[in-house]
Amino acid sequence: xxxxxxxxxxxxxxxxxATKVTxxxxxAQRHGWTHERPDYSDLDxxxxxxxxxxxxxxxDRLLGLARAAAERxxxxxxxxxxxxxxxxxxxxxxxPAGMFLMAxxxxxxxxxxxxxxxxxxxxIHGWDDELIPAADVxxxxxxRRARLLLVDDSHRLSAHVEGSAxxxxxxxxxx
Numbered sequence: 750x751x752x753x754x755x756x757x758x759x760x761x762x763x764x765x766x767a768t769k770v771t772x773x774x775x776x777a778q779r780h781g782w783t784h785e786r787p788d789y790s791d792l793d794x795x796x797x798x799x800x801x802x803x804x805x806x807x808x809d810r811l812l813g814l815a816r817a818a819a820e821r822x823x824x825x826x827x828x829x830x831x832x833x834x835x836x837x838x839x840x841x842x843x844x845p846a847g848m849f850l851m852a853x854x855x856x857x858x859x860x861x862x863x864x865x866x867x868x869x870x871x872x873i874h875g876w877d878d879e880l881i882p883a884a885d886v887x888x889x890x891x892x893r894r895a896r897l898l899l900v901d902d903s904h905r906l907s908a909h910v911e912g913s914a915x916x917x918x919x920x921x922x923x924x
Contacts, residue, residue, distance in 0.1 A: 750924045752781035753823030753846060756814055758807075758832030759786065760852075762793050769829050769851060769906065772914040780921045782825070787814060789832075804831070804860060808838045815843040823924065827917060830854060830880075830904065833863075840866035846924050847871070849917050852878055852904050855885040863889060870895035871920040873913050875902035896920070 755777040757770040765786035777784040787810060792803040811826075818824050823846040826836035833853035838861075840848055847869040855863045872895050874886045883899055890897045898916050900909045 750823055750846060753783075753825065754818045754821060755782050755784040755825045755827060755921075756811065756818060757784055757786045758811060758826070758828035758836055759789065760828075760830035760832050762790075763829070764788060764790050767829070768910050769913055770827075770832075772910050773827055773849070773917050776914050776918045776921065780918065782921060785814065785818075787811065804835070804857075807831070807835045811835050811839045812842060815839050815845070819843050819845070825849065825921065825924070827851075828853075829906075837863045837865040840868060844868060847920055849920050851906055851913055852881060853886060853889075854881050855889045865893065867893070869920065869923065871898075871916055872896065873898045873900060873906065873909065873916050875900055875904060875906055875909075877902065878904045880904045
């Protein structure tokens with residue numbers, strides 16, 4: 750597959766210059782993929798809507814970007830935590846070539862459980878994630894035959910930024 754476009758979505762209360770999405774942007778560029786890193790910080794600040802800000806507005810923002818990008822060629826959605834959740838939701842409407850999910854929340858209170866299109870999925874998750882049990886991610890990944898890398902880390906995956914970048918590189922190479 751010829752290189753395409755990656756949309757890299759940061760986690761809650763993070764930003765487009767966050768360490769992990771920046772590392773993924775560098776990988777995409779090295780592989781000849783264009784990329785963008787939307788900023789959701791304005792939506793995260795909307796605490797009157799929920800403890801996680803305006804999740805549905807995040808989904809709408811990513812959906813608009815994904816629809817525009819999908820017209821230009823192959824699309825890969827990548828996200829960390831809440832960014833991973835919205836990638837899954839958007840993938841059902843704009844089928845990407847693949848998805849890369851870091852510390853994906855399988856369930857978030859009253860919101861629907863994480864869903865995703867039937868596309869190649871690569872996941873990196875910490876064994877010691879204090880917010881999302883690793884067992885839940887394994888159970889979610891299993892029926893999808895997702896590539897799953899479990900690492901000795903917490904939710905932030907701060908000790909595995911390079912490992913995340915390497916796993917993302919393998920996904921792009923496989924498409």
